Amino acid sequence: MKKSIxxxxxxxxxxxxxxxxxxxxxxxxxxPAGSVPFQGERADLVAKGESLWNDKSLSKNGKKACSxxxxxxxxxxxxxxxxxxxxxxxxxxxxxNMDQVDxxxxxxxxxxAAMKQPDVLPWDSEDLAALTAYTxxxxxxxxxxxxxx
Ligand code: HEC
Numbered sequence: 529m530k531k532s533i534x535x536x537x538x539x540x541x542x543x544x545x546x547x548x549x550x551x552x553x554x555x556x557x558x559x560p561a562g563s564v565p566f567q568g569e570r571a572d573l574v575a576k577g578e579s580l581w582n583d584k585s586l587s588k589n590g591k592k593a594c595s596x597x598x599x600x601x602x603x604x605x606x607x608x609x610x611x612x613x614x615x616x617x618x619x620x621x622x623x624x625n626m627d628q629v630d631x632x633x634x635x636x637x638x639x640x641a642a643m644k645q646p647d648v649l650p651w652d653s654e655d656l657a658a659l660t661a662y663t664x665x666x667x668x669x670x671x672x673x674x675x676x677x
Contacts, residue, residue, distance in 0.1 A: 574661045
């Protein structure tokens with residue numbers, strides 16, 4: 529009796545984790561044709577992006593911000609981050625078979641892979657434009673200047 533309950537729970541657990549670990553595919557993180565990015569003043573977007581970068585509520589469990597992994601805006605990046613976008617990012621290549629990604633696609637990629645959200649940010653959202661602007665103008669520049677790799 530006990531054994532069968534255990535087995536049942538195990539199957540349930542495996543089933544739910546499979547649902548949450550849905551495979552990331554290129555089409556999920558690539559901007560849909562015809563969609564238009566949010567337009568705003570660059571400086572405003574960068575400022576908003578900075579607060580979002582540290583905002584744990586962006587993650588599914590509310591416990592992780594972009595800065596939790598990318599500490600000091602230099603950690604968890606590889607040398608490829610020094611190259612102009614689009615470029616190759618190992619994780620995107622490995623998980624979604626994408627040979628080239630841009631900054632916006634990587635924000636969306638981390639929303640799924642790292643922040644564990646079931647969906648990407650809306651393509652016309654200010655949040656996406658802000659995180660992308662902050663990534664390009666501050667995080668990448670900071671990495672190029674301060675990475676010791
Ligand atoms: C759980 C840890 C984790 C969290 C949280 C996280 N990331 Fe990442 N991020 C990674 C890893 C791992 C990579 C892949 C590095 C590689 O393969 O080069 C990465 C790569 C990136 C890259 C690509 C860098 C390049 O080389 O072009 C960007 C941009 C990025 N993340 C932005 C974000 C943003 C924005 C958030 C918050 C929405 C975020 N990340 C949250 C782990 C994380």
